[in-house]
Amino acid sequence: MFNLKLEATYNIPNVDNSTENRSFKTSARPFFSETVVREIVEEGIIKLMAEQDEYSSKVSGYTLQCIDGLLLGVYQYTPMNGLSYIPLPDFIERKKAVINPQNSDQQCFKWAILAKHVTGSKKQCIENYTTHEEKYNFSDLTFPTKLHQVNIFEKNNPNVTVNVYGLEKHFQPPQKFPKYEVFPQKVVDEEKKQHFDLLLITDYENSHFIYISNFSRLVRSQKIRHNARVIFSLLKKFNEKCGNNTKVIQKHEAMSYGFMVIANSDVPAELLEQFNIPTSPIIFRGGEDNKNVGEHFVKSIVEIAENIEKLLQTNIPITFTAEQQQAHILCKTCNLCKNGFSVGNHKVADHCHLSGKFRQTLCNTCNLKLQTPNFVPCFFHNLSNYDAHFIVTELGLDVKRIFVIPNSEEKFISFSKHVSNNFSIRFIDTLRFMASSVYPYEYTDGWNKLEQTHLPEKADFYSTLTESHMQKEDYDHAKTVWSHIECKTLGEYSDQ
Numbered sequence: 001m002f003n004l005k006l007e008a009t010y011n012i013p014n015v016d017n018s019t020e021n022r023s024f025k026t027s028a029r030p031f032f033s034e035t036v037v038r039e040i041v042e043e044g045i046i047k048l049m050a051e052q053d054e055y056s057s058k059v060s061g062y063t064l065q066c067i068d069g070l071l072l073g074v075y076q077y078t079p080m081n082g083l084s085y086i087p088l089p090d091f092i093e094r095k096k097a098v099i100n101p102q103n104s105d106q107q108c109f110k111w112a113i114l115a116k117h118v119t120g121s122k123k124q125c126i127e128n129y130t131t132h133e134e135k136y137n138f139s140d141l142t143f144p145t146k147l148h149q150v151n152i153f154e155k156n157n158p159n160v161t162v163n164v165y166g167l168e169k170h171f172q173p174p175q176k177f178p179k180y181e182v183f184p185q186k187v188v189d190e191e192k193k194q195h196f197d198l199l200l201i202t203d204y205e206n207s208h209f210i211y212i213s214n215f216s217r218l219v220r221s222q223k224i225r226h227n228a229r230v231i232f233s234l235l236k237k238f239n240e241k242c243g244n245n246t247k248v249i250q251k252h253e254a255m256s257y258g259f260m261v262i263a264n265s266d267v268p269a270e271l272l273e274q275f276n277i278p279t280s281p282i283i284f285r286g287g288e289d290n291k292n293v294g295e296h297f298v299k300s301i302v303e304i305a306e307n308i309e310k311l312l313q314t315n316i317p318i319t320f321t322a323e324q325q326q327a328h329i330l331c332k333t334c335n336l337c338k339n340g341f342s343v344g345n346h347k348v349a350d351h352c353h354l355s356g357k358f359r360q361t362l363c364n365t366c367n368l369k370l371q372t373p374n375f376v377p378c379f380f381h382n383l384s385n386y387d388a389h390f391i392v393t394e395l396g397l398d399v400k401r402i403f404v405i406p407n408s409e410e411k412f413i414s415f416s417k418h419v420s421n422n423f424s425i426r427f428i429d430t431l432r433f434m435a436s437s438v439y440p441y442e443y444t445d446g447w448n449k450l451e452q453t454h455l456p457e458k459a460d461f462y463s464t465l466t467e468s469h470m471q472k473e474d475y476d477h478a479k480t481v482w483s484h485i486e487c488k489t490l491g492e493y494s495d496q
Contacts, residue, residue, distance in 0.1 A: 001074070002075065004044040004072060004073075006071075008066070010022060010063065012062055021068070024051040085100070085102050089178075089180055097215070098211060099118070099213050100211075103126050104126075106143045107145075112196075112210055113162075113211070116211060137153075137157050154188075158192075159192050162188070165199050165200070197211075197215050198212060255286050256283070256284060256293060259282050259378075260278075268355055277308065294391060294394040308423075316354065316355060341363055346364050374422055378427045379428050383428070383429035401418040413429075414428060439461075440456045452490040
C-alpha cells in the first residue's frame, strides 16, 4: 500500500510572523502489479491539490507561499476481513442502530446478514440465527470473510446488494472522549430488493461485521446537531406526471456556450492552423435543430483535444541564434538542478518541440523529466456547483474512459474525459482557486444598506442558515479587504 503527503507553507501577505506549515495526505491504498501507476499517482496529486485549494479558500487571509515537498509512504498491505465478535464503542452502542451478534466462530459476515431476520429481545444470541441460514447462498465464501468477497456473495444472490461502512476514531481536544465517524468502504450504485448495510469495525488485528438496522440513526449526528430524524434515500429520477397536481416549477437547460483555446505564444500560428486549433472565441447558440447544447459542447472540445494531442506529437528540430549557441557552449551547470555536467550526465540543449526555439541548457537527467503533458485543462468558473451537471451527463458519448473525483454525490472536485488511451481533457473549477470572502448577506436587506459608508459590525454577519457568528479572523480579513481596496460603500465591497 502507499499514500502521498504534501507539505506546504502558508502566510498572510504583509503580516509579520504569520507563516504556517500545513500537510495534506491521501488515504493509503493497495498497489497491485496490474495497477496503472501514472493514473493513481495523478489521482492522488489532484486530491492533494484540491485539499490545498480548499484550505486556502477557507482559512481567511492565508495564501500559499511554497510547496515544501511531496512524500511517498509505502506500507505492507493486509486485506481486511471479518473475524469474531468485537464489542461496540459505547458511543455507537447507545444509538441502538446496529445488531452485533456475539459469535465465537469466524462467520460474523453470515451472522450480520441473517441478523436482519432475527426478531425479539435476544438478537445477540447466535442460536436464533441458524434457522435462517437457508435464505441465502453463502457458498464460495471463506470464513473469516474478506471485504472483497462481499461481491461474490452478491453474485451468488442476484436479488441482494450490500453496502459496507467503516468506523474511524477521532480525538478532538479539549474533548476527553473520542468521536466516531462512519465512512463508506463499499457502496453499490443501485440498491436491490434485499439490501443490507453492514459495519466493519476493527480492534487491533481483528475485524468484525455488524448489521446496521437503522442507518439514519447511526449517522445522524454526523450531519446535524439537533435530534431531528434524517432520511437517507436514493431517489429515482422520473419525468412522467404523477397526477393532476404535478406542476413543473423550474427547468434548467443549457441554451448556448462560448469558450476560447489559449495557446502558448511560442506555438507558431501556422502550426495551429495546420491542426485545426481555433485561435478565436467559439460561440454556439442552440435552436430547434440543436437542442442538446451539452452534447454539442462535449463533442466540440473532444474534437479539439484530439487535434491538440496530434499537435503535441510534433518535433521540430532546434534552431539557435549565435548568442544562444555561444551561451550554451559556455554553460557549466544545469539551469534547473544547478549541478555541473559529467560524462554520465551530459549537457543537453532543451528546446520547444513545437517551434524549435532554444529554451535553456540542462543536464540529461533534468531534460528527461520534462515530459509532454498527457492532458489539456478545461477551465470553468463555478464548475463544481453548477455547470458540471450539464457536462457530466454528456461525457459518455463513446466508450473511452471517464475519471471523476467527487466531493459529494452531487459535486465534483475534478473530472476527466479520455480522448485516447494516453490523452484526456481535465475539467477544473477556477472558483476553487479563489480565496473565500465574507459578506453580511442577511444584514443587507435593502438598497439603503448598500450606501452604508463603513463595514458592518461583526454581529451583523450572523447567519441564521448555519446558526453561527463569523470567526474573528474572518472579520479581520473583511476589514483588511475593505481598507486595501479603499471601499467607500458597502455596495463597492459587495462588487469585489
